[in-house]
Amino acid sequence: MMNLDWTPLLLTFRLAAVTTVILFLIGVPLACWIAYTRSRIKPVIEALVSMPLVLPPSVLGFYLLLAFSPQHAFGHWLDAWFGIQLVFSFAGLVAGSVIFSLPFMVQPIQAGLQALPRSLLEASRTLGKSDATTLFRVLLPNIKPALLSAGVLSFAHAVGEFGVILMIGGNIPGVTRVASIAIYDEVESLNYAAAHFYAGVLFIVSFAILLLVYVLNRRVAGTVR
């Protein structure tokens, strides 16, 4: 057991943590926009956000691989202007993972905001507060359970991601070889002991995270009501 390699697990959790933080920064404004906009393109944006729920990860991974590769316009532009190469790199994994987990962040927050009475937003406006103040002092504090679910679901989904990562990250130890890939790799080389180790850790950690969410949600719901 001593010579087991912890790097894939650490990499997995680092990826999930970075993904979740970035998703909060993108997901909260996006969810607000979707929840309150009257724009005609709202259904288009909603459909795009939800695409990762129905697309096979390999489809998304394939297009991201093409988009990120330096031979294509977007990848070339990133490389030329910022010196960023997203293919077969950790940054690429984060980018793919953010896109792939987007619905898990946006949908709970959007649903939470839509469940709030509209008069809360209107009351805050008639009290002279900007929409940003309203968001941080009234709207978000009243959807804490939704924020918690969104964060944890995104994190858990990023931990479990396989297809997209295999397509755009490959299997580079210490860079893109996350636990889910490592399990596949170990099984292929008939190294069942190592596969058991990674699989077991993922199983226990995932269960523990979800359990924590449901316990916390019960408590938050208890104090709010």
Added chain:
Amino acid sequence: MIALDVERDMHGAAGPMRLTVQAEIESGSFVALFGPSGAGKTTLLRMLAGLIEPDRGRIEVDGQCWFDAARKINLPAQRRAIGFLFQDHALFPNLSVRENVAYGAGRDDAAWVDELLAQTGLAALAARRPATLSGGQKQRVALARALARRPALLLLDEPLSALDAALRAQLQDLLAGLHAQLGLTTLLVSHDLGEVFRLSQRVLHLVDGRIVRDGSPAQLFLQERAAGRFNLRAQVLAVRREDVVQVVSLLIGQEIVEVIASDGDAANLSARDTVAVSGKAFNPMLTKVV
């Protein structure tokens, strides 16, 4: 002085209709918007608050232009000096009573918040969350919060309709007192005649998006209506024969009343019919209750 001249197409329960209102409202007056539901009272109030945009027209308050469709001016709700009381209170569940009130006040206005809490009788409840309060208490918090910004114009959207009669009377006194004390211009949406009578100096009677009558409550409701007889709408609950007379049980408001009818009248009546009950001025008995 508020000068209103607004138009908006609405989708009412009875199909599309157009709200067209022109009115001038004196500063410091207490004006009731009275009328059946769906007449556009709340829409008009929300236009003044900046929560709904009129299709055409202009709104001017104390010489300041709040809305002008022709000049594409539409002051956002945040910049209109108003206090708005919502029917559902709209208290922030995550903030305490005191924090709710302080939210509307300026940063260094703790003394003003204390004064409002004292005036509305909430000082003892300051640390409580809205969810633990009764309906009347919630509406008092909402009132204190609406006043926290020191508005010149107070807009009330049927704030008391969910409360029972005793609480209503209490809150009506509070409203009347604060209106006078703070020199507010107040607009009250209501379809409760008693409330309108008790609070307002002027009534705008809205029907189907138009002001059909405009005057003091006494002018509108006493001189025009006060005839030598009264008419009540009632629902027939049952008709039964007792000895030589027909007894008709009627539901008038929440009271059940029995009336004697002739055979000919009773023959036309059956349960669930709606009838008009009229009486002459010399037969009702008056008993002072409060």
